[in-house]
Amino acid sequence: MIDTMDTTPARVRSTEELDRMWISQLRWWHIILGLLVGVTAVGILVAGMSVARTAIILACLAGIVVAYAVAGRYGFARPEEPRTVAYLVLAWVLLLLAISVDTVGISWIMCFVLFPHTWAMSRVTVAIWFTTVVSVALMVIRMWQTDWDPSALPGILIGTFLSWALSIILGLFIVRLVHEAEARATAIDELHDTQAQLAAAERDRGVHEERDRLSREIHDTLAQGFTSVVTLSRAVDAALARGDVATARDRLALLEATAADNLSEARLIVAELTPGHLQSRTLVEALDRLVGAVSAESGVRAALDVAGEPVRLPGSTEVVLLRTAQEALSNVRRHARARSARVVVSYADPARVVLTVRDDGIGYATDAGTGGFGLDGVRSRAADIGGAAEVTSAPGRGTAVRVEVPR
Template sequence: MNPAPAPPAELSSDQLAAVWRGQAKWWHLGCYALVATAVVVALLEPPGPHGRWPTLVLLGGVALAYTLFGRRAIMREETVYAVLYQLCAWTCLLTIIALDPEFESWLLFFCLFPQIWATFEVRPALIGTGLALLALFTAAVAPADDPGAEVPGALVSVVISFALSAALGMFIHRIIGEAERRAAVIDELRSTRAQLAAVERAQGVQDERSRLSREIHDTLAQGFTSVIALSRAATSALDRGDVATARERLSMIEGTAVDNLAEARVIVAELTPGHLQSRTLVEALVRLTDTVTRETGIRVTSSVEGEPAPLGGNAEVVLLRGVQEALSNVRRHSGASSASVTLAYEPERVALEVTDDGAGFDPATTPPGFGLDGLRARAAELGGEVSIGRGDPRGTRLVMELPR
């Protein structure tokens, strides 16, 4: 068991161990200081029956035992070293008492008893304390001329010493144990936090991939689709000898390519969509519907209900992508001759509705597509929703609602 009192509870196990290793030097200093004090006392007091040297040698044995075994027991919490140290130290002390009963042996109690609790767990420490006190009791009673007369006083002293030592040792162990439990909890929390951070990073990477996939689908892929359709129309016009129409289609191809290039640069720079550069959302919708009308011949109209107001970059991006995806599906799948885009600003929400007069479809039997799934994901990120179904009386109707 570590000897030091508990550091602040916010420390981890590694930090707690480092603090205790740093505080262990005070245990070393205290032990050597007490042994040195005992040496000074032995030199100043009158020599015992066997002279000073046996006492000095045995005190040196205590210091040597601490150097060889005690330091390792306290620093490394190794039971073998703890047992070796306690046996050597207490053997030296009891021998000193036997050789010189008048020597102030109690000086070493201040290091030897705490070291029992510093190097053992609670139960072994209780046993060790009891054995040490029993040995001291025997050493005090046995040499007396009338051992029976010495028993009551020695017994009271032993019981009180054991109670005080056990109470103090168990109190310190409880504090240390609580600090170690808290450190373990902090370790677990830090480990969990690191795992969560790793999961969040992985999720962030996945979200960014999904975002880029949606951006590419909603911008570059649709632009390339327009380029293909316009180039085929230009080729057909040339086959018919209609140079003016071919030139017009080539001009549209150039315009679409310029827009795609702008969108690509925007995606790389992670800015707002090219259609929203220096434009309001309403202006971007008008430009987009006019472009679709020119490129496809489908008459696309746009209208605004309520008072337009800035919605923030993300909401406007999602609404614009919704119009792009809806009109892309109108162009490719519906066979419609007209379509309408309505943007409604309401107090609590903004609603986008795109309808056409094409063939329509049954959402229940149509497999999901990446574009619509991506659109729903975009809306859900902002707390909105997307619904799609049959128009009235025919065609398709897409509605996106976002909170304001």
């Protein structure tokens, strides 16, 4: 058997594709941060605040950019690592400081990037706590900027709550989408793995079936042929010992023909072709030759009867019938101690063909065993094409092997 190498490129797993997609999106995080920092910085510069306030806010923005470049940009792939947490804490502290000294409120723009960073770099519970703490801090800063004016409290509370709720809802929604994408990718990978396992199992089943088929072919052809060769060689020795040269020559000619048939069978098994007996003959002709060979080799009076009009059958059906006859006659020759055997093939039924091999040998108790590998192979072959086989025998009453197969 030639083992072929699978040259199909390995399939990229869906989870790996998803990871690559997330990585490819990182540049947009960088771009968004850069744009919002730039817009905020320009707004601060043209807002007309004092030099000190402007310098503090710009320094805070620069600090956020540096923290992101050093640690934050790695947080998407490695969330909740110490440096990721350090980035989030430092970035929010710097932004809260910038907002606290910003009298025009431009620095609030940076919340649109830091809130998404918080959700992207943290577990859900941690992100909710971060959002809550930051929202409370922003509310306190707003109250401080109004000199703790009680009349401003309701508006600040409502604005803070809406901001907090919107951040939580959007964060949870995005996290859910991400989790669903990951779950879908995992399910696809598991499906492909299952399909690969099923394909491997199917290949293994095919290998086992092919081994069984070859075992049956070897048993039904080569093994029986070699048995015939051994039997004929012993007959030649016996004839020579008696000085019967003519009989020895006849047996040698038959031995040569048997060996040639066996060689043909071996070549055809390798080539997975039709059995050699059927290559250029009908089934009836092959059975007639088989019966004649058994009679010549063993001295058993074997005969063939045909009922009905012979018709050409599918190749697989003729193989099953021929192999059944070979196995049954081999058992007659080796085990039955029979004086005669009869092969009957019936085409009388328009829906099926029946082959029966009966001998007058010693028989055996069928409940003591199934007759060995060969008869098991007969049953298996018949079942493979929708047929059935049965063996009837009893001590002293001979044996009958009967196979029915559909046309």
